[in-house]
Amino acid sequence: MLKDLLFEKRKLSRYIVPWAVALALLVLAPYFVSPSLRSFLLFLLMWIALSQSFNMFTGLTGYVNFGFVAFYGLGGYGMTISLLHFNIPIYLALIIGGLLSSAFAFLVSWPTLRLRGAYFAIAMLSLAQALFVIFDNWNLVNSATGYTFPVVYYDPTLEYYYMLAVAAFTVICLYLLMNSRVGLALKAIKQDEETAVSIGINATFYKALAFAISAFFAGIAGGVTTWTITIIDPPSAFDTTITLTSISMSMLGGLGTLSGPVIGALILYSIEHYFGLTLPYLHLIVFGIIIVVVVLVIPQGIIGEITSKLKIRDGGGG
Amino acid sequence: MVSPERTGATSVVGSPILDVSMIRKTFAGLVALDGVSLQLGSSEILGLIGPNGAGKSTLFNIISGSMKPTAGKVKFHDLDITGLPPNRICKLGIARTFQIPRPFLDMTVLENVEIAQIFGGNRVPKIGTPREICELVGLRDKMHLSAKVLNVSGKKRLEVARALATSPEVLLLDEIAAGMAPAEGEWVIGFMEKMSREYGVSIIWVEHVMRLLMKGVDRVIVIDHGIKIAEGKPEDVVNDERVQQAYLGEKKK
Amino acid sequence: MSAALVAELLILGLMYGLLYGVLAMGLTIVFGVMKVVNVAHGDFVIVGSYLSYWAYVLAGLNPILSLLLTIPFGFLLGAATYLGLVRRVQNSPELMSLLLTFGISTLIGGLLLFLYSPTQRAIPIALGSFSYGTLSLPVNISVAAVYAVAVAVALRFFFYRTFWGKAIRAVIDNRTSAILVGINPDTVSLLTFGIGIAIASSVGSIIMLLQSVSPLSGPDFTLISFVIVVLGGLGNPPGALVGGVVLGVVESLASLVVNAAMTPAIGFLIMVAVLVIRPQGIMGRRGGD
Numbered sequence: 001m002l003k004d005l006l007f008e009k010r011k012l013s014r015y016i017v018p019w020a021v022a023l024a025l026l027v028l029a030p031y032f033v034s035p036s037l038r039s040f041l042l043f044l045l046m047w048i049a050l051s052q053s054f055n056m057f058t059g060l061t062g063y064v065n066f067g068f069v070a071f072y073g074l075g076g077y078g079m080t081i082s083l084l085h086f087n088i089p090i091y092l093a094l095i096i097g098g099l100l101s102s103a104f105a106f107l108v109s110w111p112t113l114r115l116r117g118a119y120f121a122i123a124m125l126s127l128a129q130a131l132f133v134i135f136d137n138w139n140l141v142n143s144a145t146g147y148t149f150p151v152v153y154y155d156p157t158l159e160y161y162y163m164l165a166v167a168a169f170t171v172i173c174l175y176l177l178m179n180s181r182v183g184l185a186l187k188a189i190k191q192d193e194e195t196a197v198s199i200g201i202n203a204t205f206y207k208a209l210a211f212a213i214s215a216f217f218a219g220i221a222g223g224v225t226t227w228t229i230t231i232i233d234p235p236s237a238f239d240t241t242i243t244l245t246s247i248s249m250s251m252l253g254g255l256g257t258l259s260g261p262v263i264g265a266l267i268l269y270s271i272e273h274y275f276g277l278t279l280p281y282l283h284l285i286v287f288g289i290i291i292v293v294v295v296l297v298i299p300q301g302i303i304g305e306i307t308s309k310l311k312i313r314d315g316g317g318g
Numbered sequence: 319m320v321s322p323e324r325t326g327a328t329s330v331v332g333s334p335i336l337d338v339s340m341i342r343k344t345f346a347g348l349v350a351l352d353g354v355s356l357q358l359g360s361s362e363i364l365g366l367i368g369p370n371g372a373g374k375s376t377l378f379n380i381i382s383g384s385m386k387p388t389a390g391k392v393k394f395h396d397l398d399i400t401g402l403p404p405n406r407i408c409k410l411g412i413a414r415t416f417q418i419p420r421p422f423l424d425m426t427v428l429e430n431v432e433i434a435q436i437f438g439g440n441r442v443p444k445i446g447t448p449r450e451i452c453e454l455v456g457l458r459d460k461m462h463l464s465a466k467v468l469n470v471s472g473k474k475r476l477e478v479a480r481a482l483a484t485s486p487e488v489l490l491l492d493e494i495a496a497g498m499a500p501a502e503g504e505w506v507i508g509f510m511e512k513m514s515r516e517y518g519v520s521i522i523w524v525e526h527v528m529r530l531l532m533k534g535v536d537r538v539i540v541i542d543h544g545i546k547i548a549e550g551k552p553e554d555v556v557n558d559e560r561v562q563q564a565y566l567g568e569k570k571k
Numbered sequence: 572m573s574a575a576l577v578a579e580l581l582i583l584g585l586m587y588g589l590l591y592g593v594l595a596m597g598l599t600i601v602f603g604v605m606k607v608v609n610v611a612h613g614d615f616v617i618v619g620s621y622l623s624y625w626a627y628v629l630a631g632l633n634p635i636l637s638l639l640l641t642i643p644f645g646f647l648l649g650a651a652t653y654l655g656l657v658r659r660v661q662n663s664p665e666l667m668s669l670l671l672t673f674g675i676s677t678l679i680g681g682l683l684l685f686l687y688s689p690t691q692r693a694i695p696i697a698l699g700s701f702s703y704g705t706l707s708l709p710v711n712i713s714v715a716a717v718y719a720v721a722v723a724v725a726l727r728f729f730f731y732r733t734f735w736g737k738a739i740r741a742v743i744d745n746r747t748s749a750i751l752v753g754i755n756p757d758t759v760s761l762l763t764f765g766i767g768i769a770i771a772s773s774v775g776s777i778i779m780l781l782q783s784v785s786p787l788s789g790p791d792f793t794l795i796s797f798v799i800v801v802l803g804g805l806g807n808p809p810g811a812l813v814g815g816v817v818l819g820v821v822e823s824l825a826s827l828v829v830n831a832a833m834t835p836a837i838g839f840l841i842m843v844a845v846l847v848i849r850p851q852g853i854m855g856r857r858g859g860d
Contacts, residue, residue: 062666066610066673111847117665118608118805119846122797126839129794133836181436188422188433195420198382200408200438200484240790244677251670280689281786284681291674295667296659 019171026164030157040273042160042228045167047269049221050242051249051261052170056177057214058247059255061207062190063117067124068218068246070131073237075101075219076226077135080147083227090153094162094223101219102212109208132238146233149226159228166224170217175258177213186210190256241283248287251294254301263303334359335520336381336412336488341390343376343544350376352544353390358488358522361514365535365552366524369564373544374524375417378490381522382414383407394488408438413486417493419473421465427476428452428461431483438484445482445517454512455479456505470497482513488520489513495527503527507534532556540564577824582708584823585816586716590774592815593719594792595799596726596808597770603743603806604763605661607668611676613792614683615768619645619775620784621683624692627779634694634779635714641772649768653761661760676789683786693783711780718777722770723812730808739763743806798842 026045030038054068078097082088088096112123136144177183185206188196197203226232245268253264268290272283298305334357343351351373358364366374379385381392383404392400399407421430431448445451452461455475460468468476474494481489495506507530513519525531532538532552540548540555542564548555555561598612619641626632626640656675660668730736735758741749742759750756774792778784799818803810818838825837 058666062664064666064669064673111843115846118602118669119801121608121610121669122794123843123846125790126794126798126842130836130839184433185437187424188437191422191424192420194384195416195422196437197404198384198408198414198416199434199480200405202403202405247670247673281681281684284677285685286681288674288676288678288681291670292656292678295671295674296656299663299667 023168027161030160035156038156038160042156042163043273044265044269045160045163046221046225046228047245047249047265048262049163049167049170050218050246051253051265052167052174053214053218053221054246055250055255055257055261056170056174056217057210059250059257059261060177060183060186060190060210063113063207064121064247065124065211065214066121066243067126067128069238069240069242070124070128071101071105071215071218072222072225072242073128073131073135073234074104074215075222076232076237077141078219079223080149080226080232081141083153084147084149090162090227094220094227097223098216098219101222102216105212105215106208109204109211113204113207113211128238128240128243132234135237136234142233144234146231146237149230153227154230156228159224162224163221163228166217166220170221171258171262173213173217177210178258182206182209241280244284244287248290251301252290254304254307257301257303257307260301260303264301335395336522337391337393337396338377338381339391339393341377341380341387341392343373343380343385344388350544351380351387354541354544354546355390356522356539356546356549358520361518361520362537363510363514363521363523363535365531365538366522366541367526367528367531367538368541371543372541374541375492377541378414378492378522378524381407382412382490405438408484408486409440411441411485411487412490413438413481413484413488414490415474415477415481415492415494417496419470419477421468421473421476421480423464423466426462426464427457427468427472427479430465430476431479434480434483435485441485444485445519448483451479451482454482455509471499471502474498478509482519486519488522491521491523491525493524493526495525495530503530506530510534579708580823580827581820583712584820586712586719586819587823588816588819589719589723589812590712590715590777590815591795591799591819592803592812593722594771594774595796595803595811595815596723597767597774598793598796599800599803599806599811600739600743600763600808601767602800603808604739605657605668605760606665607657607661608665608672609657609767610669610672610793611679611789612767612771612796613794614676614679614789615645615648615771616775616778616792617683617784617786617789618648618679619772620779621687621692621775621786622772623776623779624694624784627694634776635718637776638718638773641776642769645769645772646765648772649765650761652768653764657764658757658760676793680787680789687786689785689787691783691785694779715777715780718773722773726808735759735762795838798838801842802845 026041029041033041050072053071054065058064075094075097078100079093080097082093082096083090108127112120112127115123135141177186185196185201185203188199188201189203189206193203222237226237229236249264249268250261251264252268253262254260268287271286294301300308336358338357339355341351341354342349354373354377356364356366366377368374376385380387383399383402383406386401390400391398394407394410394412397410399410399412402410421427422433425433428448431451435444435448446454449458449461452458455478457472457475457479460472465473465476474497478491478494495503498506510521510523511534514521523531523535535552538548538550538552538555539546540558540561547560547564548558550558594612594616598609601607601609622641622644623632623634623637626637627634632640652675656671657668660671728736730740738749738754738759739762741752741754742756746756749759775784795818799811799814801814802817803812803814818841821841822837829837
């Protein structure tokens, strides 16, 4: 399958500059910002990673994954158990979390991806609920109590850099995906799946691939977040607000674009943080309104609308 | 490629490359196809006609893999392809067009053809590069236009071009002439001849524009209410009583 | 395990099934007409519940009587939602209507939470039980079942004996043909959405006889409706009723072996099984020629 990931060179030079600058600033940030700003940046990066992972699947295939938080939660649990039970070093534990999530995605992709959009969406929602119930009652993973991380793992600077790395990798991976054969196939599938299949595209395979990759990154992001907040339990691991927020951020920025989810995360998380959207109902109301407004007024999201008006392509893309 | 003479035979000379046998398809009690069989020979142009609702599109769907038959077999070069998914069947060498053209509207004409060749066209010999194929179907000057701006005739040609990009041995054409101007009809026939004689592509052609089809094909099969009611040379089939009865009430063009 | 217990469970399952089946009918006709999946369906149920709750608290209105309020209110709310929001995404890719109704669902939940806090609300009307020999059936669920049957009969009448009902069926069956014979699809969509939401909010009133609700209970009802619609086939109203009964009976009998918390998992498993084995549902029809 390696030939499926052939990627054609694009004019990287001009496009890459803003990203490189942003990355450089973020790398240097811990040296000159206050701890609270660094913490803000860490969670911003988390949301960037999550929205981008969500975008990797929903943005590229057009299938809405209402059970997205399942990947986050599985990654978190996978990492936690590897770390606390098996003493596996953190970087490896994170990867295991990501792989667990991916494996789960691959497993459920066979029955679910054959379904049309609406069925798939609800099936995934049910799945996430089911996982919550299972983990809540399963003694092997401490059921409702969950896990707490001993102080020895606390290292805010390291956590920051890990999260930065995850966010950066999701952006890079999405870029590669969009500009590869896989991206091309997904583009066709998103537009007209039946026709795509009739010209030889194995839709099920490509969808499953995007699904698994999306799950991988969401899982790793889940792992790093768990490490940062030092606890994990079913309600926090499978919190549907995470799905809601990821959806809102990527929609606002633009599903299917490269920089959209980044912008969306930046805007929404800044608003949430600085205007104290901590009350649950405010969160729901604001995000609900945003989703409705985006669908009706700017369906392609901010970046999507800009790029289609200017007729340029964001991130290259098929 | 050796071009065989137009035989006009009632059945296939030599062994058929496509062997569809006793296809039966029911939908919740409705019998769409009831034991339909046909064979397609190498480089042959086979017409498939019948009144609306006769089951022609269903048959195409079954051959190309978008539907599974309730019973019966489809064999391609002695390989049983019944029930295989459409993308596998396309890669094996059977391509189809859709009655209502479905181009990828976000892409240009050329890109539409290119993508078909990238994913479905790994067989040899190729019919041609995407550019050459655009030329073949008469879309060369529209190659870089968005598929959105094509008219009906252009979209139909694009359907065919996309199918050809997958280097098919068998081409299932679904009403390619309908919606085209009468003047283009001659082009359609010429195109078919070229595909079959020069490139060795076998074609099953469903059409309602009767006079065109009768001129262009080697052999015709008539289906009505899911059953094959006639088969043979165009001139014989036209005069067949059962065929005329089936079309009673329908204008013969 | 006595025969009486099994019989009771069967009947209870049947009755719950009828109620949820009718709820699912609201969801399925909306899909059949507009190809829109209303993710907020369950949230409209809760809206009806809250309406009934406050009618009870402020005016002592019995939930059954409050139906006189919730049905027209639901219809108007549905019509308004359609006109203002849903109509614009009818012809967009399915993704858009899914996201829009998801946004609406979130919004309703948030608004209810803001207005009424997260406390569970219940109407404390105790209705006791009927007894038939060794069988004992709670009155409340019996009333709910009677209501469900009444709605089903009314809908049947509407769909088969009135012009607009037949128009709706025509659009579900073949939209293009319906338009060709002069049926205005916009009016049909408006009516259908209104009816769908009216059904949802009326079920919300009835639900107050059976359980308590909170602003975030909406998605639970959406999920149940969805599982049923999958069983019965999207766009197939009688199928929804049958699917509801099947689900109700199966979950009811399953409670003999599995504890109550796991029942959503059962619904989910059934749904996945049906989707894999027979994607068109128990009663659905496969795409045609």
